[in-house]
Amino acid sequence: MSTENSVQGSSHLASPQVLRKVDELREKNVGQHVPLPQLVVVGDQSSGKSSLLENLTKIPFPRNVELCTRYATQITSRRDSKTEVVVNIIPGPHASDDHRRRLEGYCPEGLSPADFRDQFPKILNEVNIRMGIRTDTSSTDGTVFSEDILKIEISGSNEDYLTLIDVPGIFRTPTEGVTTKADVSLVQKMVRTYIKDSRTVILAVLPSNVDPATQEILDLAQDFDSDGERTLGVLTKPDLVTEYSAQVAVCNVILGKRKPLKLGYHVVRNRGADNDDDFDFDSSEHETFKTEPWSSLSKDRVGVKALKTRLGVILGLITRREFPKLRSDIRNQLTDCRRQLGDLGQARQSEQEQRLFLNRLSQQFQNLVHSALNGHYSNHHAFDKSDQLRLITRVVNITESFGSDFAESSLPTQFEKLLPKISDDGEESDFGEFLRDSLLNGLITDMDVEHPQDGIMDWIEDLYQRPCGIDLGTWGGAILASAFKEQSSKWGRLTLGYLSQVICSIHKFLKAALESLCTDPRLRDDLWSFIADDILKGYRAAIRHAIFLLSIERDKRPYTLKHYFNENLQKSLGNRIADMLEDNVKKELQWVNDVRSVTASKSNLDSVKEDIHDILHSYYNVARKRFVDSVYHQAVDHYLLTGPGSPLFMFDQEWVIKLEPEQLQAIAGESPVVSEKSQFLQRKIRDLGSAMHI
Incomplete structure (x- = not known):
C-alpha cells in the first residue's frame, strides 16, 4: 500500500502517546545522537x-520581505496539563x-504560551543578539546566518x-x-x-503563482527522497493567482496531474505581511476556497x-513505522558507546583516580605474570x-636446548670419546626483531659457536711442552688450570647466548602483557618508558x-668435592687399559703379562698426556654440569624470573605507590582528547539509557 493511501486510511496513527514518546526522546537530547x-x-x-509556520503554531514569525529566518528553529507543541514555554x-x-557558554546561558523563565506569543518579537531579538546575528542589514557587525538552533x-x-x-x-544570488x-x-548545506x-x-513550501516544475526545492528533496514517500508539497499564496x-x-498540481508526489500537495492561504492582528484570517481563507475552481478540491487538501x-x-505514520528501527539504533549505539568507554578505561583525572587505575593495572599485570610463571x-x-x-614454556625449552648444546658443543677440542653433532633448536630466529630494540642493544649475544675439533692429544702435548708446563718430567695443577680454561673458552658465548634468548622471551612477554591489558597506546608507551x-x-x-659464575669456574684452580669425580677418573683409567688389552688378550692366563707389557712400553710423554686428558675430562664433566645448573638457578631463575629484582616484578603495586604526583600525571593522566571523549560518551550513554527506558 502506498504512503498516500496509508495516510488517508490511518488517522488513528496520529496517536498522542506515540508522538509524546518522540517528544520525550527530544527532551533527553536523543535527537543529537x-x-x-x-x-x-x-x-x-x-x-x-x-x-x-505562524498559521500552524500561532507564533507570530516576522513576515516582512527582508531576510526572516537566519537559523534553524525547532518548534515542539504538546498537549499537557502543565502550561509552560521553554526557550x-x-x-x-x-x-x-565562549560562544557555547553565551548561548547555553539563555533560558527565559516563567513564560506561558500566551505571554510567549506576545513577547516573541522581543525574544527573537534577544536570540539574534546572543547568536551574533546581524539585525541591521546595513551593518557589517555579526553574521547573517548561524548554525545554532533556536528550540521552542x-x-x-x-x-x-x-x-x-x-x-x-x-x-x-548574494545581495551586495x-x-x-x-x-x-x-x-x-543546512537544508x-x-x-x-x-x-x-x-514540507516543500511552494508559492502557487510559480510553476512547481521549476522549483529547485523539489529537485533537492528528490536527491534524498527519490521515491517521494516523505515529501509533501505545500502551495501558498493562492490569493495571488488571479486568472x-x-x-x-x-x-x-494538487490533484496529482502535474509533478506528482506520493504524499501529494496541500494548498493554504497565509496571513500576508500587510495583514494586522485584527485581520480575520480564518474567514478569509474559508471564502477563498469556497469559490471555483478551489471548491472542487477535496476538503482534506485545502486550508490550514x-x-x-x-x-x-x-508524523504518526512515520513514527510508528520507524519505532522498531529507532529502538534498534538506540540499543546498538548504547552498546557501542559502552564499549568505547570501556576501551578508554576508568576515569583518571584526579591523583586518586590515577593511582587507583595504575594499581588495578599492576595487579592485573602481576596476576598474568604469576600465571605465566606457573x-x-x-x-x-x-x-x-x-x-x-x-x-x-619458552624458558624451559630454551634451557633444555642450552643444556644439550652445552654438553655437545662447549668444547673447542673434543675429548677422545667423540660426541654427537649439535642440534638446531631454532630459537635464534627470534633475535632479529630484538636486536633492533634500543633497550636490548648491547645485551643480546648470538650463541653460534664452532663445532669441537679433533686432536685432543696433540693439543695436550703442545700445552705440556710450553715452558710454563715443564716441571722435570712431571706436571702440576697449573697445567690443569690452563687446560681447563682453554677447554672452557666457549662457555662465555654459549652462556650469554642462552641469557639473550631468555631475556628476549621475557622482553616479548612484558610487551605482550602490557598490550593485552592496556589498549591505550599512549598510556602503554608512557608506562613502558x-x-x-x-x-x-x-x-x-x-x-x-x-659473568661472575664464569669467572668462578674458569679463573679459579680446578677443584671439586663431588665424589663422582674420582669415580669417573678411575673409570677412565680402566676403560683406557681395557682398550689397550682388547686386541692383545689371547688366552685367559696371558692377561697379566699383557698388562705389564702395555704399561711398560708407554713413554713418559704418553703417560702424562693420558693423565692430563683423563683428569681434565673427568673434571670438565663435573664443572660443566655444575655451571649449567648454576646459570639456570641463579642468573635465570633468581635474577630474571622469580627473584625480587626480576624484570617481571618491576611493575607492581609497590612501584605505583612510590610514584610522585607529577609522575602519576605523566603516566596515567588523561589527555585532553581522551577526557573530552570520555565526557561525551558518558553524556551520550545517559541520553541513550533514558531513551531505552522511554
Whole structure:
C-alpha cells in the first residue's frame, strides 16, 4: 500500500502517546545522537514559509520581505496539563567555547504560551543578539546566518502534538553588502542536513503563482527522497493567482496531474505581511476556497486546519513505522558507546583516580605474570591469543636446548670419546626483531659457536711442552688450570647466548602483557618508558651474575668435592687399559703379562698426556654440569624470573605507590582528547539509557 493511501486510511496513527514518546526522546537530547521522526519546512526565500509556520503554531514569525529566518528553529507543541514555554539555544557544531557558554546561558523563565506569543518579537531579538546575528542589514557587525538552533517547546491543555523545524529559505544570488556566496552555500548545506534522514518528512513550501516544475526545492528533496514517500508539497499564496486558468493549473498540481508526489500537495492561504492582528484570517481563507475552481478540491487538501491534521497523521505514520528501527539504533549505539568507554578505561583525572587505575593495572599485570610463571594458561584469555605470553614454556625449552648444546658443543677440542653433532633448536630466529630494540642493544649475544675439533692429544702435548708446563718430567695443577680454561673458552658465548634468548622471551612477554591489558597506546608507551630503566637493570644484573659464575669456574684452580669425580677418573683409567688389552688378550692366563707389557712400553710423554686428558675430562664433566645448573638457578631463575629484582616484578603495586604526583600525571593522566571523549560518551550513554527506558 502506498504512503498516500496509508495516510488517508490511518488517522488513528496520529496517536498522542506515540508522538509524546518522540517528544520525550527530544527532551533527553536523543535527537543529537539518533535521527527522530520530524517535519522540516523548506522552501525558497519569500515562498511563504514564515507565514505558514505562524498559521500552524500561532507564533507570530516576522513576515516582512527582508531576510526572516537566519537559523534553524525547532518548534515542539504538546498537549499537557502543565502550561509552560521553554526557550533555549543549541550551539552549532563549530561553536567556540565562549560562544557555547553565551548561548547555553539563555533560558527565559516563567513564560506561558500566551505571554510567549506576545513577547516573541522581543525574544527573537534577544536570540539574534546572543547568536551574533546581524539585525541591521546595513551593518557589517555579526553574521547573517548561524548554525545554532533556536528550540521552542510549548506545552498546554489547548496545544496539539506537533514538531516542526524551520530552516532558512534557499536563495541563489548574494545581495551586495548583506549576503555572500558563503552564505548561499551555508544555507544549502543546512537544508540538505535536515532533509537527508529517512525519518524526516519534507514540507516543500511552494508559492502557487510559480510553476512547481521549476522549483529547485523539489529537485533537492528528490536527491534524498527519490521515491517521494516523505515529501509533501505545500502551495501558498493562492490569493495571488488571479486568472481562472492559472487557478485550474494549481488545482491540477494538487490533484496529482502535474509533478506528482506520493504524499501529494496541500494548498493554504497565509496571513500576508500587510495583514494586522485584527485581520480575520480564518474567514478569509474559508471564502477563498469556497469559490471555483478551489471548491472542487477535496476538503482534506485545502486550508490550514486540514493541513495540521494531515501533518499529525503523517508524523504518526512515520513514527510508528520507524519505532522498531529507532529502538534498534538506540540499543546498538548504547552498546557501542559502552564499549568505547570501556576501551578508554576508568576515569583518571584526579591523583586518586590515577593511582587507583595504575594499581588495578599492576595487579592485573602481576596476576598474568604469576600465571605465566606457573604455566596456568587457562587463567586468562590472553594466553590463547599470544604464544609470547606462555613464558615458562619458552624458558624451559630454551634451557633444555642450552643444556644439550652445552654438553655437545662447549668444547673447542673434543675429548677422545667423540660426541654427537649439535642440534638446531631454532630459537635464534627470534633475535632479529630484538636486536633492533634500543633497550636490548648491547645485551643480546648470538650463541653460534664452532663445532669441537679433533686432536685432543696433540693439543695436550703442545700445552705440556710450553715452558710454563715443564716441571722435570712431571706436571702440576697449573697445567690443569690452563687446560681447563682453554677447554672452557666457549662457555662465555654459549652462556650469554642462552641469557639473550631468555631475556628476549621475557622482553616479548612484558610487551605482550602490557598490550593485552592496556589498549591505550599512549598510556602503554608512557608506562613502558617509566619502567624501561628498571627492566634494563634486571637484565644487566642477570648478565653480570652469569659473568661472575664464569669467572668462578674458569679463573679459579680446578677443584671439586663431588665424589663422582674420582669415580669417573678411575673409570677412565680402566676403560683406557681395557682398550689397550682388547686386541692383545689371547688366552685367559696371558692377561697379566699383557698388562705389564702395555704399561711398560708407554713413554713418559704418553703417560702424562693420558693423565692430563683423563683428569681434565673427568673434571670438565663435573664443572660443566655444575655451571649449567648454576646459570639456570641463579642468573635465570633468581635474577630474571622469580627473584625480587626480576624484570617481571618491576611493575607492581609497590612501584605505583612510590610514584610522585607529577609522575602519576605523566603516566596515567588523561589527555585532553581522551577526557573530552570520555565526557561525551558518558553524556551520550545517559541520553541513550533514558531513551531505552522511554
